[in-house]
Amino acid sequence: MEPVTEEQIRAAMVNCSRGEAADMTLPDLKKINWAETDYFGWRDPRSRLRGFLVHWRDDRLVGVVLRAPDSGVRRPAAMCLLCESVRQSNEIALFTARKAGASGRKGDSVGTYICADLDCSRQVRATPPGRAAPDEAVVILRSAALLTKVYAFTAAVLDGA
Numbered sequence: 001m002e003p004v005t006e007e008q009i010r011a012a013m014v015n016c017s018r019g020e021a022a023d024m025t026l027p028d029l030k031k032i033n034w035a036e037t038d039y040f041g042w043r044d045p046r047s048r049l050r051g052f053l054v055h056w057r058d059d060r061l062v063g064v065v066l067r068a069p070d071s072g073v074r075r076p077a078a079m080c081l082l083c084e085s086v087r088q089s090n091e092i093a094l095f096t097a098r099k100a101g102a103s104g105r106k107g108d109s110v111g112t113y114i115c116a117d118l119d120c121s122r123q124v125r126a127t128p129p130g131r132a133a134p135d136e137a138v139v140i141l142r143s144a145a146l147l148t149k150v151y152a153f154t155a156a157v158l159d160g161a
Contacts, residue, residue: 001037001121002056005029009040009054012063014100015157020065024052036125038143039150041118043068051095051118055150062154066095068116081113082149083120083142091116097157110156120146 004012006026013021027042039055051066078092079085096111098104115123124142127133134142 001034001040003029003032003034004040004054004061008061009052009063012054012061013052013065014062014154015098015104016065021063024065036121038121038124038146041114041120043116043118053118053150053154055147055154057151057154062158064097064154064157066097066114066118068093068095078113080115080120080123082153083115083123083146085115085120085123085126087115097153099156100158103159110153112153 006029009026010021010024013024025044025046032040039053041051041053044050044052049068049070051068052063053066054061054063056062076089077086078089080087080092092113093116094111095114096109099108099110114120121143124146125134125139
């Protein structure tokens with residue numbers, strides 16, 4: 001992912017007010033390994049129920065505010081629908097995002113199961129337990145598939161805006 005600034009992130013948010021974007025808590029952007037980041041996702045340290053997802057779509061930076069459930073059904077394992085990693089159920093959360101524009105103001109939202117730490121970029125590069133590190137070609141394919149799913153999710157957020 002091309003590096004981004006705090007100002008770019010705040011301006012890119014499509015499903016919240018300017019005031020909400022200004023109030024976001026961002027991590028230290030200097031610590032991000034942008035070369036190994038397909039999309040930038042993080043949880044708000046001030047609110048365990050809030051997360052954020054930002055990615056480049058062509059020449060446009062698109063950002064989405066996410067909401068995690070207050071509590072969830074316990075399952076032995078679950079799969080992230082973005083990176084397709086199977087993890088412990090407490091490591092996957094159903095994140096919802098208010099739609100952008102008029103439909104979002106009416107209360108419409110979309111949701112999907114995502115890694116609770118919003119670090120799918122790390123997951124597509126991870127070495128599975130008991131296996132050799134994934135081949136670079138496999139990582140490239142998994143990364144491309146991840147971005148396709150992120151694009152589809154943010155397109156659903158933007159639908160009707």
